[in-house]
Amino acid sequence: MTRTVFGLLTGAALALGGATASATTWQWQDDFPGGASSFADRVAYTWIDYDTFSGSGAPCVSLNDMLGPPDAAGGDCNGYASIGEDGVAVLEFTDNRLVGDGDISSPDLAVFEGGHIPEAYWVWIAETFDPSDPLNMSDWTFVGRQPGSDEDNWDAFAGYLDIDWATGGATDRRFRYVMLWDDPEAEAFDQGPHAGIDIDAVGAINSTVVPLPAGGVLLLAGLGALAALRRRPR
Known part of the structure; x- marks a missing residue:
């Protein structure tokens, strides 16, 4: 029974906290x-x-392959999504927020690419996002450009960026996008099934957890009480 209650608690925490953790x-x-x-x-x-x-093969546009930890493997369309030449992708952190650490010498954000050769792209961050006006650049803070590579350079597949230079070193801002x-x-x-940047994952190196909503806290408290009752000797 203890295992059952623990499973309920764990399941509730994951459901309320956002995406489930991966063992990858x-x-x-x-x-x-x-x-x-x-x-x-x-x-x-x-x-x-x-x-x-263009060319042979279907486009590598399985958008969910941009999410979660980096997992791209060798070959076309294997664990990443391409967004085409001049393409744009906005990704959201739901259970955490990107924050700066106040140190311009250390990275806060990482972008992982898949595909054959890492490609160039610009990066912006935002605290809020209006899907009805997605490219309203007044909402966005520019944090850098990754130059890509003209060869299969493994290290270049991970683009590390500092956000503190762009935010004035603020550590109290919470970036969601x-x-x-x-x-x-x-x-x-610039052509073929993997044209444009091939996005594998976007990670917040410096991250803060989003607190559970009040209802979620009450639910977990209730489940905790239930677990305590079931452990009482009879």
Whole structure:
């Protein structure tokens, strides 16, 4: 019975807390103190020019492959999503927020690419996002451009960015959204099924957990009381 109650508690916590943690390991996992919960959980918006996908094979546009920890493997369309030349993707953290650490010498955000060759893109962050006006740039803070690579450089598949230089070193701002915009002027692959940046994962190295809503806290308290009652000797 104790196992059953523990399962209820765990299930409730995961359901209320957002995306479930994954047992998947990745090369850079030590960089993320928050573990699997550090990574983006939802695709909030995309703009994809499907005309840029040509050649053999279907476009690599399974959007959920952008979410969770990095898991891209070798080959086409294997664990990542391509957004086409000049494409845009907005990813959302639902159970955590990206924060700065006040140190411009250390990265706060990481973008992982899949595919064959890492490609160039710009990065913005925002605390709020209006899906009716997604490219209203007054809502966004620019944090950098990743240059990509002209060769299969493993290290270049992970783009590390500091946000403190762009936020004035503020540590009290909570960023919920990250926007990636493909740079069409620096395309390694501007055609084919994986045109544009190939997004595997977006992770908050410095992250804060979103508190459970009041109802969730009460539910967990109730389940905790139930567990205590079931442990009482009869």
